Amino acid sequence: KKLQEPTEHWYQAHKIETRFGTVVTQFNIDRRLAVLANGESIEFNKACLAMGSRPVRPPVAGVGLGNVIYLRTLRDALALREMANLEKTVIVVGGGLLACEAAASLRTMKLKVTLMHRDPYLLNRYIDAETGGWLTEYFAKHGTTMLMGESLNGFEGKTVLRNIQTKSGNRVPAGLAVVACGAEPNxxxxxxxxxxxxxxxxxxxxxxxxxxxxxxxxxxxxxxxxxxxxxxxxxxxxxxxxxxxxxxxxxxxxxxxxxxQIPYFWTEMFDLHMDFVGDFSAQPTRVDLSGIYAKKRFIARYYQGEKLRAILLCQKTAREVESAKKELRNALGK
Missing domain, CATH: 3.50.50.60 (FAD/NAD(P)-binding domain)
Known part of the structure; x- marks a missing residue:
């Protein structure tokens, strides 16, 4: 229900014209003209590009096999849920936010889930090794088979997926694969x-x-x-x-x-809710941890030298998240 789109009445009430079921095929900047796939041309004075991103397909064999899924839209997610009801074993390729969220959701559906990631711990692009190690172990405790330090070499099967092959030579049986290896701007x-x-x-x-x-x-x-x-x-x-x-x-x-706006995002995996405030693009030189991993309630402050750059919150309230945003702004003099 949270993801329901506005009704046609909502658009009409706000005097918004819509064109659903088609796409823009030509975008003429000089003439300020957009041409749709149905042949309609729309003139404009101003425009906003909001085409989003698309999944990166790894350069390996078998990426087009049936039952190899790339998540992009709500329709993709609903299709994955339907396919998951027909399969018992699934492998998730990747170790970022989308991969972790997908693996946790599929495991909650009682599927046999394997999570394969080329790095030693989950969310390595965002969090420190100690926190990442704890999160990786948390997934394992929830019944996820972890293949850490393994890279994808290809998907095997005639028309639909049967196995995943790793670069180390391992073959992992799977009836369904979810590929979450990044996204690129569309x-x-x-x-x-x-x-x-x-x-x-x-x-x-x-x-x-x-x-x-x-x-x-x-x-x-x-x-x-x-x-x-x-x-x-x-x-x-x-x-x-x-x-x-x-x-x-x-x-x-x-x-x-x-x-x-200060950079911010959040994620939910199993019974964990984590908020990310600030810049997580570089590994910190120092991490100050308040709380205990075992209790699943903590705040980790990430420093570059003496400068606070990011704050990670686990199982904290909206008020505490807003407080973290203010703390970081104050530390940056903003």
């Missing part, structure tokens, strides 16, 4: 234009591209981070929502608003 519509950069679509503080009146948000936007510093692209729900609000206001309002 920039095909604006490929070979200034709107498509190597890391996404570059935007200003106002989420506007170098083409005046054209904005980019969410998984596409490569934006200047005025809180943490640097330039970044985030692929998380909270970021997409907040950027949508800012871009919409800047496209329609008289007052321009900068995007100055």
């Amino acid at each position: 920039l095909d519509l604006v490929r070979n234009t200034p709107l498509a950069g190597p890391h996404g679509s570059p935007v200003t503080d106002y989420l506007e591209t170098e083409e005046k009146g054209i904005y980019a948000i969410g998984d596409l936007a490569f934006y200047p981070d005025r809180v943490m510093g640097g330039v970044r692209r985030q692929t998380h729900w909270d970021n997409a929502r907040e950027q949508g609000l800012i871009a919409g206001a800047n496209m329609t309002g008289k007052k321009r608003i900068r995007y100055e």
